[in-house]
Amino acid sequence: MRSLPAQGTDDELASRLTQFDLQMYHLPDSRPHSSSSLKSVTHSPSPINGVVRTRQQQQIKRLPDLPTEILVEILDLLGDWELSKAVGLPTSLSRPLSWARASVTDEAMLSGFVPLVRSADPVRNPLTRAGASLTVRFGYVHVLDALLHSYRTHFTHWFRNDIVPIIASEYGRTNVLNWWKHQVDAQILPRPTCRSMSEAIDGACRNGERNSLDWWVSSGFPLKYGESTLEAASAKNQVDVLEWWRHSGLPLKIGRVMDMASSAGHVDVLSWWLRSNLEFKYDRTALHHASMHGKVEVLQWWLESGLQMIFDQDALTLATRHNRPEVLEWWDKSGLPVQYRICDIEEALEDAIGGGEAARDWWRKKGVNFNANDVEWMKLQTLN
Numbered sequence: 001m002r003s004l005p006a007q008g009t010d011d012e013l014a015s016r017l018t019q020f021d022l023q024m025y026h027l028p029d030s031r032p033h034s035s036s037s038l039k040s041v042t043h044s045p046s047p048i049n050g051v052v053r054t055r056q057q058q059q060i061k062r063l064p065d066l067p068t069e070i071l072v073e074i075l076d077l078l079g080d081w082e083l084s085k086a087v088g089l090p091t092s093l094s095r096p097l098s099w100a101r102a103s104v105t106d107e108a109m110l111s112g113f114v115p116l117v118r119s120a121d122p123v124r125n126p127l128t129r130a131g132a133s134l135t136v137r138f139g140y141v142h143v144l145d146a147l148l149h150s151y152r153t154h155f156t157h158w159f160r161n162d163i164v165p166i167i168a169s170e171y172g173r174t175n176v177l178n179w180w181k182h183q184v185d186a187q188i189l190p191r192p193t194c195r196s197m198s199e200a201i202d203g204a205c206r207n208g209e210r211n212s213l214d215w216w217v218s219s220g221f222p223l224k225y226g227e228s229t230l231e232a233a234s235a236k237n238q239v240d241v242l243e244w245w246r247h248s249g250l251p252l253k254i255g256r257v258m259d260m261a262s263s264a265g266h267v268d269v270l271s272w273w274l275r276s277n278l279e280f281k282y283d284r285t286a287l288h289h290a291s292m293h294g295k296v297e298v299l300q301w302w303l304e305s306g307l308q309m310i311f312d313q314d315a316l317t318l319a320t321r322h323n324r325p326e327v328l329e330w331w332d333k334s335g336l337p338v339q340y341r342i343c344d345i346e347e348a349l350e351d352a353i354g355g356g357e358a359a360r361d362w363w364r365k366k367g368v369n370f371n372a373n374d375v376e377w378m379k380l381q382t383l384n
Helices: 010-024 035-039 055-061 068-078 082-086 104-109 116-120 129-137 141-150 152-158 163-171 174-185 194-207 211-216 229-233 239-248 257-264 268-274 285-292 296-305 314-321 325-334 342-348 358-367 374-378
Strands: none
Touching: 010 152, 068 082, 082 129, 104 116, 104 129, 116 141, 129 141, 129 163, 141 152, 163 174, 163 194, 163 211, 174 211, 194 211, 194 229, 211 239, 229 239, 229 257, 229 268, 239 268, 257 268, 257 285, 257 296, 268 296, 285 296, 285 314, 285 325, 296 325, 314 325, 314 342, 314 358, 325 358, 342 358, 342 374
16 A cells, blocks of 8 residues: 555545555456445435335445445545435544534435334424435435325425425436426426526536436426526536537526636636637636635636736735735746735735735745835835
8 A cells, every 4th residue: 555656636546545445355346336326325224113124225235345444435535424324334524514403304314214204203303404405415206205295284394495406406316306397297396486496507517417407408497597507617617517508509698707717726617618719708807816716727827828818916915815925926937017016915914814924935035125115115016
């Protein structure tokens, strides 16, 4: 294990460690399950008056026979407490704040086992949003159907504000969407509001769930969405979703996509928009966001893109306030005529995150005298 390279992202390190264990322990070489199938696997609930066996137990047996420790490490790396609990694995993750007030019924929902849910007495111990959301997220159509028909007067309250279509779209649960639409068509559940539909489509774009987008297009519902749709895809580096929209034939509502991509550091998205031949707008906010978030690779992309670079002295002020000496260094070497005032830099350092010592040291090495006279203090100067 010590011979394994220690460089790379967390995801790369986890993958490398998994491959090492597969070879070391001579485990069967089976194709990995998709994330969607893993999300739908649930653990066996605790026995109630006897042994309980569920369909989900059979699914667990089909998972790759990895050591439990490796599966725990993978799920902990994902930071997904709900998924760890649903598949019955121990976890070092803390219970999320959204589960702080979870009911007994919410806990039972993790199992996806209807008798266990009923035994929790949902009327007396009603679902919270945490339990309602996970039921949709894990695609528990059988649980949804049982709750609707056994507790119809309570169902619309537990799953209020169109939780079902919103969460189902976010996680690509088209089976839930089909079930929900059937209930809507039968006038058992209400139609979604325009705002909820827009939120559902935004969630699908944010998570890269193109199958959800396909579902909405063919659903017969009039599509409602705004600029936030493409902004969400751009902010989350969902190039495939952007391609889907370009070929969808639907009207494209293009908002601050370049600002979103620049803030998040997604060079691939920026390049996609540049090559798309679609009209987009941007202003100084794009470079401001890249500077304050330390996205040097984004700044370099803008410099080499051939697009007009729009910036002002706030680029340096924001980089200083957010203690980004690497960004200050980039601006210094870029050859761009960016300006600053010592008074603005000093004010930014006073408010700097983490004290701003790294940024202050950079300015000192640059030769800036923070004890300068009033004239120098207020003078607008060029960085390079």
